[in-house]
Amino acid sequence: MQELTHYINGAHVKGTSGRFADVMNPATGEVQAKVPLANAAELAQAVDIAQAAQPAWGAVNPQRRARVMMAFVGLLNRDMDKLAEALSREHGKTLPDAKGDVQRGLEVVEYCIGAPQLLKGEFTDSAGPGIDMYSMKQPLGVTAGITPFNFPAMIPMWMFAPAIACGNAFILKPSERDPSVPLMLAELLEEAGLPKGIIQVVNGDKESVDAILDHDVIQSIGFVGSTPIAEYIYGRGCSNGKRVQCFGGAKNHMIIMPDADMDQAADALIGAGYGAAGERCMAISVAVPVGDETADRLIEKLVPRIEKLKVGPYTSGNDVDYGPVVTAAAKANILKLIESGVAQGADLVVDGRDFKLQGYEDGFFVGPHLFDRVTKDMDIYKQEIFGPVLSCVRAQSYDEALSLAMDHEYGNGTAIFTRDGDAARDFANRINIGMVGINVPIPVPLAYHTFGGWKKSVFGDLNQHGPDAFKFYTRTKTVTSRWPSGIKEGGEFSIPVME
Numbered sequence: 001m002q003e004l005t006h007y008i009n010g011a012h013v014k015g016t017s018g019r020f021a022d023v024m025n026p027a028t029g030e031v032q033a034k035v036p037l038a039n040a041a042e043l044a045q046a047v048d049i050a051q052a053a054q055p056a057w058g059a060v061n062p063q064r065r066a067r068v069m070m071a072f073v074g075l076l077n078r079d080m081d082k083l084a085e086a087l088s089r090e091h092g093k094t095l096p097d098a099k100g101d102v103q104r105g106l107e108v109v110e111y112c113i114g115a116p117q118l119l120k121g122e123f124t125d126s127a128g129p130g131i132d133m134y135s136m137k138q139p140l141g142v143t144a145g146i147t148p149f150n151f152p153a154m155i156p157m158w159m160f161a162p163a164i165a166c167g168n169a170f171i172l173k174p175s176e177r178d179p180s181v182p183l184m185l186a187e188l189l190e191e192a193g194l195p196k197g198i199i200q201v202v203n204g205d206k207e208s209v210d211a212i213l214d215h216d217v218i219q220s221i222g223f224v225g226s227t228p229i230a231e232y233i234y235g236r237g238c239s240n241g242k243r244v245q246c247f248g249g250a251k252n253h254m255i256i257m258p259d260a261d262m263d264q265a266a267d268a269l270i271g272a273g274y275g276a277a278g279e280r281c282m283a284i285s286v287a288v289p290v291g292d293e294t295a296d297r298l299i300e301k302l303v304p305r306i307e308k309l310k311v312g313p314y315t316s317g318n319d320v321d322y323g324p325v326v327t328a329a330a331k332a333n334i335l336k337l338i339e340s341g342v343a344q345g346a347d348l349v350v351d352g353r354d355f356k357l358q359g360y361e362d363g364f365f366v367g368p369h370l371f372d373r374v375t376k377d378m379d380i381y382k383q384e385i386f387g388p389v390l391s392c393v394r395a396q397s398y399d400e401a402l403s404l405a406m407d408h409e410y411g412n413g414t415a416i417f418t419r420d421g422d423a424a425r426d427f428a429n430r431i432n433i434g435m436v437g438i439n440v441p442i443p444v445p446l447a448y449h450t451f452g453g454w455k456k457s458v459f460g461d462l463n464q465h466g467p468d469a470f471k472f473y474t475r476t477k478t479v480t481s482r483w484p485s486g487i488k489e490g491g492e493f494s495i496p497v498m499e
């Protein structure tokens with residue numbers, strides 16, 4: 001049995017708390033490794049090292065820091081296959097999807113190569129007689145991030161790349177379900193030239209998270225995960241005086257207008273609903289066709305596509321559409337919600353409950369499901385299922401469809417499929433959701449834009465990556481300097497104004 005480690009001060013360090021979690025192979029249901037769960041003392045040791053290392057790194061000029069990011073991109077590309085294989089082995093997603101996970105993180109690293117430009121301050125020459133005014137964006141010091149299981153490469157990189165490019169030290173507490181890739185990323189960063197102690201990985205669960213939340217030296221916390229934990233981390237982190245941004249769960253609606261290209265809409269729903277077994281915060285889990293005729297046409301197109309989906313282990317190569325879900329508990333929760341949908345009167349049009357995969361009977365595979373005639377009061381509509389389950393809610397008008405998405409407590413992503421530019425424009429303007437797709441089912445913004453939802457999908461204000469990340473990971477200092485030919489004598493007692 002492999003025993004994983006922490007990554008502290010440039011070295012793999014064994015856990016000392018005596019507590020471990022099982023890291024599963026979701027395809028076989030077997031335990032493949034043990035990951036140590038840090039206690040407060042182990043976290044504090046990493047913080048001490050980060051605190052000692054950070055001032056020198058913060059003083060390195062931004063171009064040199066950017067060069068580390070540049071070298072890191074090269075190493076990520078060099079090791080892409082290795083990273084994807086390790087990711088699929090612990091997470092279960094297919095290899096092409098695992099490469100996408102690395103790639104979407106890598107693109108944020110590429111963006112961070114622009115740190116010298118992004119960190120430039122403002123300058124006003126001659127704000128007054130002999131007076132110049134300028135701003136500096138300075139690092140916060142020691143920062144930390146807590147990440148979910150579903151993107152074990154991308155989300156850590158979304159956090160640590162800008163944090164480090166800004167001159168901070170970063171402590172990553174990855175998901176205990178798939179910790180190997182985060183450990184590999186830390187090693188690669190140091191191979192790229194990052195000094196020891198600037199990136200550290202402390203594995204753990206609630207105990208280490210609470211230690212992060214309560215540690216005085218940690219200045220900021222980034223969190224991505226489920227909404228109840230996001231809300232908890234935001235509350236406790238903020239009350240401890242930290243800068244906190246938390247991204248939570250989702251229930252993303254896709255509205256299909258009667259004039260939409262129905263083949264295109266159905267193809268989009270298949271990828272967005274069932275890709276990565278539905279374990280994406282930007283998955284479409286609710287389809288909202290407008291009008292019964294649209295709904296009937298859509299269902300007719302969806303069913304044969306769903307029945308053709310290939311579910312299997314990543315080792316089957318490119319022939320698989322999606323893999324297992326992450327744990328037995330996740331599978332049990334999905335199946336429980338499916339039973340509730342049936343009991344509450346939804347029409348289970350595609351029933352994957354009997355799905356079995358020969359040779360992988362103990363794996364956490366869930367067959368694809370499609371519900372029709374789902375209503376707002378059902379648990380499968382209200383809750384995030386995070387599995388290969390698509391719910392169809394029939395709306396009688398565009399306004400009803402819009403209200404459905406607007407009234408849902410989550411507001412991460414949404415999409416509309418239509419040929420009508422006016423409807424699309426109205427939708428994009430009025431919807432109270434952070435990321436909107438127009439004939440695009442998974443509108444994940446690119447690295448140089450920002451990523452974030454609204455409503456219960458977020459706690460805090462600034463988004464992830466793009467220019468917002470450079471705000472989140474820096475403090476602004478504004479300097480007013482006067483080099484007059486002669487400083488006026490005597491105090492001034494009224495507020496200075498520029499006359």
Ligand code: NAD
Nearest residue numbers: 147148149174175205206209225226229247248249250281
């Ligand atoms: P999770 O909330 O269970 O875990 C996320 C992190 O929090 C992990 O590192 C975990 O160790 C830690 N954690 C878990 N329980 C904790 C507790 N009681 N106290 C303190 N820390 C705790 O989420 P998950 O299952 O790993 O990820 C799936 C969730 O993440 C889904 O809800 C999904 O929508 C969401 N997600 C959101 C986004 C986004 O950007 N909005 C992106 C990806 C995933």
